[in-house]
Amino acid sequence: MMNLRMRPIMLAVLSTCSVPAFAAGIPTLQEVTVNSSSRDLIGVADSASEGTVTAKQLANRPLLRPAEVMEVVPGMIVTQHSGDGKANQYFLRGFNLDHGSDFSTHVMGMPINMVSHAHGQGYMDLNFLIPELVSTVKYKKGVYGAEDGDFATSGSARIDYQRKLAAPFIDLTVGQHNYRRLLTAGSTEINGFNLLAGIELAGNDGPWVQPENLEKQNAVFRLSSGTTANGFALTAMLYKADWTASEHVPARAISSGEIGRYGTLVPNDGGHTHRYSLSGEWALTGENSVTRANAYVIDYGLNLFSAPSGYISGLAGDQHEQADARIVWGGDVRRTWFLGPELRDTELTAGVQLRQDRISKVGLYNTVNRQRINTVREDRITETASGLFIDAKTQWLPWFRTNIGARYDAIRAESTALGGANNMTNGGSASASQASPKLGAVFGPFNLVGPTEFYANWGHGFHSNDARGASAKVNPQDGSAVDAIPLIVKAKGSELGVRMVPLPGWNSSLSVWQMDLASELVFIGDEGVTEPKGASKRSGIEWSNYFTPFSGVIVDADLALSKARFRDDVNGGRRVPNAIPLAASLGVTYDDGGPWFGGVRMRYLGSYDLEETGTEKSEAFWMTNLKLGYRFNKQWQATFDVLNLFNKKANDIEYWGGACTRSEALAGTGGCGTGSAIDGRLVHPLEPRTVRLGVRISF
Template identity: 45%
Template sequence: MSDSRSPTALRLAALAVALLPLPASAQEAVTLDELSVAGEAQPAPTTFSASAGYVGGVTGIGGALAPVASASGGIVSGAQVNARPVTRPGEVLEAVPGLIVTQHSGEGKANQFFLRGFNLDHGTDIALFVDGMPVNLRTHAHGQGYADLNFLIPELVGAVEFHKGPYFVRDGDFASAGSVRIDYLDTVAKTVALTSIGSFGYRRALTIGSAPLGEGNLLVAGEAQTYDGPWDVPDRLKKLNGVVRYSQGTALDGFSVTGMAYWAKWNATNQIPERAVAEGLIGRFGSLDPSDGGDTGRFSLSGRWSHTGEAGTTRANAYLIRYRMNLWNNFTYFLNFDSVTTGDQFRQLDDRVLGGAEVSHTVPGDLFGMPMENEVGLQTRTDAMRVGLFDTTRRQFRRAVIDDQVLETSAAFYVENRVRWTDWLRTSVGFRADGYYADVRSDTPANSGRARDGIVNPKLGLVLGPWADTEFYLNYGGGFHSNDVRGVTATVEASDTLAPVVRAPFLVPSTGTEVGVRNRSIAGLETALALFRLDFASENLFVGDAGTTEPSRPTRRFGVEWTNRYALTPWLQLEGDLTVTNARFSDRDPAGGRVPDAPTTIASAGISFGEGEGWFGSLRFRYFGPRPLVEDNSERSKATALLNGRIGYTFASGISLSLDVLNLTNAKADQITYFYESRPFAGGEARDDRHFHPVEPTAVRLTLAGRF
């Protein structure tokens, strides 16, 4: 067991004193856009229209969403997700209040995420799931928790369930900042076919259809996309995507089997040093290594099953995923190899098969006449992978730095008791136990080895109310993230020096607390305010010369989150969110106390309108505040404010035409900013500098969709 975390007994004692909390009874009905989550999901409404391609449908097995259990949790319908004009698929997750989704490389690479004062890199502390399958990849070649959402088809999204903080028994690895579960539709109300064209070589075609088959329904979807972007070296993104699903029954009694296939290939313009642009060596959209880029493939087979009887409700899901990625990056250019013919480019290879399953059983009952539920669950996952790092020049192999075979497996057991004590008091008490095992076979024998670790975390919740349409929430829980297991078994550097290294802990604990309130006293308006704190035993920080992350010092974050959703009419919706976070290292160090790249302020606002036939549209504003780039706060990034818009019309025939305008004000801002040492050109000066990836200039995309 790792000795880096506090004893479980101390956590349990502290929690018992505080009795802080979590979920309400699953028998309660929580409604959002008429999407009932009282146990069985109902058809999402199709009258709200703010997208050319979304037609609504039924979410079956995937629609059994949990009731809102905290002031910061919630559910977003597929219609609301698709009302957002977005640049890339992952940006639909910005429907989660306070979540920023950005990109610092080519469009085929995983997005970068920011939430609650975290630079989550490509997914280190936000757990993402699509249709019951985990998206985060542990011990990944590029970064721990790498979560590539580019296979997501937004028009298939039935609902998005999100939680913030480590308070929920179903959430384990990577979920300390939050978790997001995306469920696909089982059927669509109408077959849809659409085509989009736009600026910078954007082309997209999509078809989705479903039909009865036997006692169930068959759904088929296919997507193809190309995109160059505004870069001097075009992305030349090529992407193919497909989904086939057969389903029967409902969320409480039924099953589904789903196959997915995704492939993409692209060039990449990575972040560039400011001095190279200021000196006129390259333009704002230029590249210092035009051979950067990558390719990836993801193929999966998954199934879900549920049954409800007198003994309660049982749910099970299983998945098998085949994944491969090649990534060529050069973040420091000629820092390590001062040669025109060499440079610092490296290739990262990740080739794996992973599989897993989850089964849970919920038993309704009573405690001295008071409604009660007990839920028991088991989760398993195994990854068998080859992960490699190779020095390259213009994608040509020079030497192998790391080429390891890794087997990593885990199992988790969770229990939760939920009781409604009175009409105004509900509690939940639970715990989650996780165990990990890994076997590393390294090409550097001294770094081979086996590792084991485990962690037990309590999860407590309390809900008070409603009084005057107002509820109060208290939440407390422990969480964790796993580290790249190669750092857990390594004893020497993977270099010619074989210098000794300090091993990283396998599992890194976190502890979170939240107090919040939710009010619905004004018809159509839901407003929520949450105060939160999260402590982490070790922070993962970006390392420029490796293009990945490494464990760092312990941290503490506290902040406030305010979210608002206002349905003025059935066809007009407003929203506004604000998150302010203080992120600091919790130990003392002369280097300083600021957490690099940790955002202080994130804000967003939006308006959507449309109902059935006629005009529809949306306007979205997103503010990504300045961030410290180094521990002493001597270097800071600039703020980024973006405005995206959409206007469209749906004809009586079912044909829709819409126009998206992205970066409507043509803001010359940055998607991401880092501060580290680099040498832009061979023979030039090596020094620290800001490195940025610019926001794309104003772009338009025209979409024609037909429903039949």
Template identity: 40%
Template sequence: MHKPVILIFSVCSLFSYSKSLQADPLSSHAIENILIKGRQIDLLGHSSSASEGIIGNAEILDRPLLRTGEILEFIPGMVVTQHSGSGKSNQYFLRGFNLDHGTDFSNFVDGMPVNMRSHGHGQGYTDLNFIIPEIISQIDYQKGTYLANSGDFSAAGTARFGLQNTTPNEISFTLGENAYQRVLAKGSLNTAQGNLLLASELQGYDGPWQDISEDTRKVNLLSRYSQRLENGQFALTVMAYDNSWNAADQVPQRAINDGLIDRFGSLDTTLGGESSRYSVSGSWLNDNWQANAYIIRSELDLWSNFTYFLSDPLNGDQFEQTDSRTIYGGEISRNWHQHVGSMAAEYVVGVQTRIDDIAEVGLYNTQARQRRNTVREDAVLQRSIGLFNQNTFTLTEQWLLHIGARYDVMRARVESNEEVNSGKSSEGIVSFKGGLSYQMSHNWQSYFNVGQGFHSNDARGTTATRVPQTDEAVEPVDFLVRSNGAELGIRYFDSVTFNASAALWYLDMDSELLYVGDAGTNEPSRASRRYGLEIAAYYWLNNRWSIDTELALTRSRFTEEATDEGEYIDGSLPMVFSMGLIYKADDVWQTSLRLRHFGKRTLDSFNEQRSASSTVLNGNLKYNLSKWRVSIDLLNILNSKASDIEYFYASRLNNEAAEGIEDRHIHPMEPRTLRISATYAF
């Protein structure tokens, strides 16, 4: 029904383009060399909302990180935790969402999507371990879904990671407690035509666990060639990532209380995983065109056990999840400018396409990583195409109007080991976006935004008619799930002293249904509503000291009633607070402290079970001397005994009742950890 609307919308823009060929072009998309140092960049008159921003390489290097995935915590209100081994995707929380491993927050690296559709472990699975933080040029983030170039998985927001074209020549060695070892080598070579960047990262880690050695063995390789080409900038990037690890998953609180295991102990010592990702991506852009294409090869084998002996008292409940796929895709967009009377206009029209060729996505019952039987095994071919149009109108010197629309269609073919669950499915969805901003003065700008978004459900759920093993009848689910959001915000910027933003927002979702990779089934849910307040402030006391504070408050509820269910959304996060202090002295001494408070979360729909809050303080000290730099990271300075994650569900230990016991299951925050790095520039 909506196809003609978006087609007319795009045709009108193309007609405007034909009229603008004779107009003087504006140059907002010109290729520039911009140094972004922390949040000290003026977005007034350029941003479309109060909750978007740009994070520069300098700020990324300023902050100590326990895990690679924590680079997303540069986004105000985002929390990144872990409930398993270091090689597995992190748990993400933002705007009242337990995003699990990435269901409603989309991520891109060099134009390549990171979220995995119809994945073996969970819809939207987002593993950032293949990123080398030192090679990131900047992170562009948008919370909410108010721009038309954001599609699948973007209800809570989007982050786009850019990679450097050149980098300082350095080799770095890091040693830390629990056998932490990291070697990073990176550098650039200037050729007659362009630049060649090479980087490699080797990392090992045993972890603080009592009963296992994590034995993480991670390898990252990157090669990137860039040059000016046909009045534009071209880049070709090759990335390779391989990792293996043992995992200490979450454990029941009663096992700790009864002295069966230590807080850092394990009930199943044969858990872990193996993961790899190989990609080739290319991009080209100039003042008017942007294009990228990619091919990704990704594999995952993951062994987990969350309920121990609840389903199988004899062999245990360990299971293996596999995912082996090749992803092809790309994007091309065209932008142009024109003047309509005294009003300036910018138009962007583009198309995005993606194919997930999933050779195997499987779930198997295992014991000590040996397969006992197959729960479900599928091959999936999933394709999508998205057309988008984003228009910006400068109504006056103070008023900006943003209008956008996109149309997405998704198709899938599922070939299951159980024929009744095989089939084809498809669905299309139209999303409209809009925003209005008013620059009140040189330092102040206000915003109002509305937008529709969506996330895709696992393709296997759209064709399934029977539950694996139980043979219970089920109804196929919708392929695409609608979200509707709005935001009222304000931003202040002073290039010398102060930078702040605040936003009131809300988000409605038609359903929170997820495909549960742990069981091979769909988990039905209800429509929901979230709303909240976010504040971020950055203050430069002088040219040496800076301080920042970020606060996010959220209320999350189901809006549909259900028998024997409450209104609270499991895992929703009501409050996040963080604060940072950075000191720099003439580029010789530098120190930083980072405090993050993770509020209590509801663990069941009646809010009868709530997690404990957690607070962690991390610190960093750097000394630069000629070609050498020494860095000391002290993580969890206060040695907090809090948990990284908490869940509430039933599990069964040996000799317990057959129905198991409902209990809290925790993964402890890692204890105080010291890491020392030495970097040599050559």
């Protein structure tokens, strides 16, 4: 442990150094990486549930989809209930995060969650990620970080890309179901500047009876100088995708034989999307301060065609289109001062954040085979969010330090109705603000079972609601009167935790947490309306472990238990649907620099409630992925991935809701085809065992 009075200066010095990364899944400060001779990382975290994952652990992790990078966050589950061009489904701490509504993610300083989105509030599409270029994933769980604003109720993650590569390379991967992927990336130095470029082309049909026909084009160009602590980077990213989706379907349609396990009800769901961005970041570390700034502009669009309910309205099907076109711009400026021994080595950080979404058109349309037949609603929205935050970390005693922070957020939205027979009286302005205090205390290190620290954290946070719901006057479906909803929903959380090093190389953390959310109001993009839910309370226990027993071997094991309940009865019960009560994972990777490398990962999802009474539940299951690799020499290597190794027949996601199959609509069963639906289990199956072979050529 470094001398406490020298800690701020030493951290500033360390942050400028380039040393081998070791800390994967272990809390570290913003820019500190340590080498393998400094394994026991006690004394640098503000809570028991934060950490930094580096490229070393990601390199040998078998991934089915790019967004599964997020599963490095202990307890996070990433699934899909539609096509691979749509944002994934996320679960953490008793939250069904849907597509990102209660977890905030930034990539190279750019916010990924989309406000007032056509499909769902906080829509977090990470399909543009290139895992091989990720340098770090820094995560925090809970509402305790002063720098975290909107959507950071269950937590947040900040993903950064590398600035230079050891050698340029070409990756070619092929697999079952017409999977193919070409990635080429490299970096070079030009007049003292580093230029990194990466281009990815990918396609996949998947196991579906209706081929997915995924076509993805992706590119990143990054010009940088210096380091993340002293230097700058300019990054341009270009991503677009087209796909055909097989949505979740009624389980009874599969069991009756009407469709196969990988069949679909309504043809030609899917869509196309794009994300083009330009961002810049700059940092300067002085003797007693660090200054950082970033700015970004994003051109984003989505046209999503879905028919999750099948044939409720008739044999033409219930397909609808959700369209979103926007420009997002904003930035962040912050400064940290190291105040020295006379002020208890306090690190004081203050910052300001600004974001504006200029949504030229966000709409919901009834469609048949992707052709619009009716406009349910169409709106134009300008939404501006600003935030101020301050944070002070103070070392009061050798065994006691605090982290006291606060932030103030203000959101203003202007919504204008552009179309929809029952929508034209909607619109107007809405605004809201919130002050969010944060408090943390750390006790230790004590030499108990190895170096040990204890943590206590408390704070307020929030997620925003859709601007259309906050300015609503009538239901765009039928014209009936509705009440507007709050633009900001408050969250309050607390946590107790302990982190210890029982053996050299083994870091273990245990946390007990609870969270109160003022409202579960959700804007339903499929209907263009707000679904009323009540206030909720969540609590849980998490145990995370990271172990390096031998050189080149990394073992991580996580266990997360949670309980999610509404404060009052909803539909006859208090259970929050799709809140996973038990999740566990175990991963082992091996790479000592020799010819063989690889990793295996097992993931467990416990049975969760599908509706509020808890009568209907999902099925629990394990799943295992495997990666094996061999280096022939410095230039050539091959990889062999087996995803869903044991060919587990389970469901990626399960819901409970109303839907109709085509045969039910033909027969008029339960009113199907005339506006009524049959409630039941809706499922999207796991993809079967899939083999992929890859070859990398380095230059």
